[in-house]
């Protein structure tokens with residue numbers, strides 16, 4: 001024994017226990033992040049699963065869901081811009097969420113989607129699982145009026161498709177947490193609805209956004225790109 005130091009043998013069981021505890025604490029501090037399907041095989045398998053789900057459900061979207069054309073528009077928007085942090089307001093049974101999450105599975109992103117109606121939310125969860133996309137979607141049941149202002153963000157893609165008379169409020173709440181280069185898309189932009197008009201007038205008057213309206217479908221999708229910080 002030197003310098004009064006005490007050499008104490010630590011039993012192997014304790015060492016193992018401490019290592020496991022360290023591992024558990026370390027892992028629990030890392031936020032779960034969705035990653036892009038990692039190998040070409042995994043990507044191809046997921047693509048095939050989503051496509052076959054969409055083909056099988058093609059005629060079965062009856063809960064105010066977007067058309068396949070609008071779903072593809074959202075998918076392409078996310079993929080082309082490499083968006084990774086998406087928010088959808090108004091899940092319904094999950095058609096648009098599936099198109100968005102499919103693109104996110106390629107960019108390495110994740111979607112938060114909010115629905116107030118419990119039975120639609122539950123059906124959406126079943127659809128996400130069947131399409132193989134659950135890992136890319138955080139589906140929340142609740143009132144978006146309350147949940148949206150509390151979301152920390154930041155987001156780079158938002159799709160608004162719930163109550164039209166609240167579109168402007170959703171935009172005002174989320175804009176400070178929308179990244180420059182990101183976009184706020186809104187469904188039914190071609191509708192003659194007072195809430196939609198009010199939202200479009202507001203967003204078109206914002207100097208740091210450029211808004212275009214895609215009218216390739218009857219509903220129309222407005223796409224407001226953020227050019228500079230608020």
Ligand SMILES: C[S@@+](CC[C@H](N)C(=O)[O-])C[C@H]1O[C@@H](n2cnc3c(N)ncnc32)[C@H](O)[C@@H]1O
Nearest residue numbers: 064065066090091092095096115116143144162
């Ligand atoms: C047009 S549907 C959404 C369709 C969906 N994006 C799709 O394409 O599959 C609108 C949905 O928004 C939901 N909704 C309406 N007001 C809401 C609110 N305040 N909070 C959350 N969801 C709401 C409705 O229950 C409805 O299911």
